[in-house]
Amino acid sequence: MRTKLHLPKDRVDYARQLARKITAPVSEFIDQHSSVTVERATLRLAGADGANADGVPVPNLVVDQIRAADPALLEDGAAVRYVNALLKTGSSVDELNSKIAGGLDVMGLALGERAAIERKAAELVDAAIARVKDNRAHRDRKLEEFRDRNHKPLLYLIVATGNIYEDVKQATAAAEQGADVIAVIRTTAQSLLDYVPYGPTTEGFGGTYATQENFRIMRAALDEVSEKEKRYILLTNYASGLCMPEIAAMGALERLDMMLNDSMYGILFRDINMYRTFVDQKFSRMINAQAGIIINTGEDNYLTTSDAYEKAFTVLASQFLNEQFGFMAGLPPRLLGLGHAYEMDPSIKNGFLYQLGEAQMAREIFPEHPLKYMPPTKFMSGDVFKGYAMNTLFNFVSKATNQGIHLLGMLTEAVHTPFMMDRYLAVENAKYVMNNMEDFYDDVEFRKDGIVVRRAHDVLNQTIAFLEEVEAMGLFDSIERGMFAEVKRPKDGGKGFEGLVRKGPAYWNPFEARLKAELGLGK
Numbered sequence: 001m002r003t004k005l006h007l008p009k010d011r012v013d014y015a016r017q018l019a020r021k022i023t024a025p026v027s028e029f030i031d032q033h034s035s036v037t038v039e040r041a042t043l044r045l046a047g048a049d050g051a052n053a054d055g056v057p058v059p060n061l062v063v064d065q066i067r068a069a070d071p072a073l074l075e076d077g078a079a080v081r082y083v084n085a086l087l088k089t090g091s092s093v094d095e096l097n098s099k100i101a102g103g104l105d106v107m108g109l110a111l112g113e114r115a116a117i118e119r120k121a122a123e124l125v126d127a128a129i130a131r132v133k134d135n136r137a138h139r140d141r142k143l144e145e146f147r148d149r150n151h152k153p154l155l156y157l158i159v160a161t162g163n164i165y166e167d168v169k170q171a172t173a174a175a176e177q178g179a180d181v182i183a184v185i186r187t188t189a190q191s192l193l194d195y196v197p198y199g200p201t202t203e204g205f206g207g208t209y210a211t212q213e214n215f216r217i218m219r220a221a222l223d224e225v226s227e228k229e230k231r232y233i234l235l236t237n238y239a240s241g242l243c244m245p246e247i248a249a250m251g252a253l254e255r256l257d258m259m260l261n262d263s264m265y266g267i268l269f270r271d272i273n274m275y276r277t278f279v280d281q282k283f284s285r286m287i288n289a290q291a292g293i294i295i296n297t298g299e300d301n302y303l304t305t306s307d308a309y310e311k312a313f314t315v316l317a318s319q320f321l322n323e324q325f326g327f328m329a330g331l332p333p334r335l336l337g338l339g340h341a342y343e344m345d346p347s348i349k350n351g352f353l354y355q356l357g358e359a360q361m362a363r364e365i366f367p368e369h370p371l372k373y374m375p376p377t378k379f380m381s382g383d384v385f386k387g388y389a390m391n392t393l394f395n396f397v398s399k400a401t402n403q404g405i406h407l408l409g410m411l412t413e414a415v416h417t418p419f420m421m422d423r424y425l426a427v428e429n430a431k432y433v434m435n436n437m438e439d440f441y442d443d444v445e446f447r448k449d450g451i452v453v454r455r456a457h458d459v460l461n462q463t464i465a466f467l468e469e470v471e472a473m474g475l476f477d478s479i480e481r482g483m484f485a486e487v488k489r490p491k492d493g494g495k496g497f498e499g500l501v502r503k504g505p506a507y508w509n510p511f512e513a514r515l516k517a518e519l520g521l522g523k
Contacts, residue, residue, distance in 0.1 A: 075504030162204035191241025252291035265298030285329030300341030330519030357455035375409025
């Protein structure tokens, strides 16, 4: 990529080196641990599904049965008990799920021959991997078929009615109006549930429950509108929170295309235990990598608690860290949708130029990444005309710096849940601005001593100084001391800590082993 900001390559390389040093000890910790949701995700990939009469999902029932018999047994992994139950009962996967939902305790079955268990597990792994690869191939075929209708940045719109069937109506309308990506917001606080609800749902608050059936319903609806519009409409949900890898597994099985996936977001803004969620994040990202799902990270959230001008370096620092964590999980750059945002106080003189410099900086430092650019939210007000103007400037910066994924801003952001007409106006605004400056990126240069260039250099230098501090302190201690987003989280506190599991000497996870082999990890 041709540089416009003249960022010193050696300084960028040094920042990446610091990020590798920071993430290396965290990666060592991750590889020594599992969690209840990693084990449940493994069971889901093996076919565990359904729920009992009380709504407790079958994967939870199996893991809870193992822990009830002896908590130490989960250190061996949950897959061995589930596969053993398939063989001992002579059941199909669906039949076993029904039996477990009906009260069968897998721990009441003596373990059979290990070789037979491993052979059966290999069949289940093959079937799941084949399904995920078929989904990926279908997506690739459609993207190739409609390639002349694809453009950048992708216009990303949110639906959030609480009712999956109403979501379908709004998503269809948004896609027909020009949206390229539909994100189904989860119901409030689902990230704090240590289970995934079962079946279609119609009673979410502020969003719709992420369930496998809801994924299937929305995917089918967007496939219909894709054929009508001759554009492949991408579907997004949230693989974050206490069930991060389970939701990633469901997304891979139902052909989602993007997933919000960032442990730092859960730690800082949902008070999820840092050890647990870093462990969960890696397995979820391995699943996403295998499925060809683009992850979106949550750096934009830092600027809701920190000042966007003063603390811009924390966003870049987190992008460097998320890049390394992504590489460790097998994600290539083209699947790493690193986040940032247009969130400065609009009263700042030359704020537009600072935003332009930061966006161009991210583009040049991460040239192969489909960067996700977030709209103004913190300083949006009830003045819808001013909000519309702010979103217009945001649209300009996004196109001017060649962003990859563009979450459309709403003129009523601070007033109410957007109406379909608000979404229509957001799409029309973006299409107008971006069409009128289609080749702006290739046509513009920046003064070497100008505001845009100086801002990028300043932020990079601040980022390096910050990463040096984090490297000296360690990432876990840095989070505990509030160095990110000015939010402090204790290492042994937060939600889900009790669900962390240290892998025992006999730990066995056939899906983890297969994913590592397919993604080239651990070589």
